[in-house]
């Protein structure tokens with residue numbers, strides 16, 4: 118298999134009880150050499166407990182520096198947890214050398230687990246953090262296309278750029294995002310039969326602006342749709358994108374890997390750790 122990167126995965130223990138090493142091992146075995154691991158603040162007694170899962174992801178990046186980098190943020194689902202104390206911890210953690218982006222942050226009006234106003238507020242504040250630490254932004258957006266783009270524009274996200282993770286919008290959105298300096302990261306959704314608009318964008322997007330990801334443990338690609346997703350499955354997503362673009366899988370993988378490295382300013386080692 119050609120070398121490849123998973124540009125967005127969640128490897129927390131509450132998703133994978135066996136721990137990240139076993140999960141990454143299976144991905145190494147199919148050629149995945151790089152992982153962007155997402156660390157999100159969550160519920161907790163106080164800001165220190167709340168930030169703990171994000172610190173966990175940074176710890177993994179530090180331990181596996183040759184293959185892993187972290188991004189840290191507050192998911193729009195949890196925007197209601199924002200507080201000045203949590204913000205300060207996220208701000209400091211964002212400056213850590215093993216953190217290469219701020220995110221995922223954004224807006225999710227589909228589930229609306231947090232009030233929209235709280236989502237917009239936390240999103241804007243964390244865009245400001247990304248600008249302060251001069252790192253790219255990993256954006257989550259669902260059923261909130263116009264507000265997401267307007268906010269990114271208004272808050273000067275262009276200064277740092279980033280990626281639209283788990284791209285699930287249309288070509289008009291993609292054009293505006295690309296103009297704002299955001300690359301498009303495709304997840305298993307692009308393999309779903311009914312995801313015609315997303316497939317169209319994957320076929321059309323400039324080759325130097327697209328990434329692939331799993332968003333593990335969610336959204337397993339076809340032919341494993343409905344199963345638990347893990348980074349090893351990013352290969353299926355890459356294969357589908359290559360097919361849509363009528364290009365060899367090797368070339369697509371090489372481009373997506375190079376784009377991931379460029380965007381997150383990391384170089385992943387092609388030499389894989391030996392199994393224990």
Ligand SMILES: [Zn+2]
Nearest residue numbers: 221257282283
């Ligand atoms: Zn997301």
Ligand SMILES: [Zn+2]
Nearest residue numbers: 125155221332
């Ligand atoms: Zn995610």
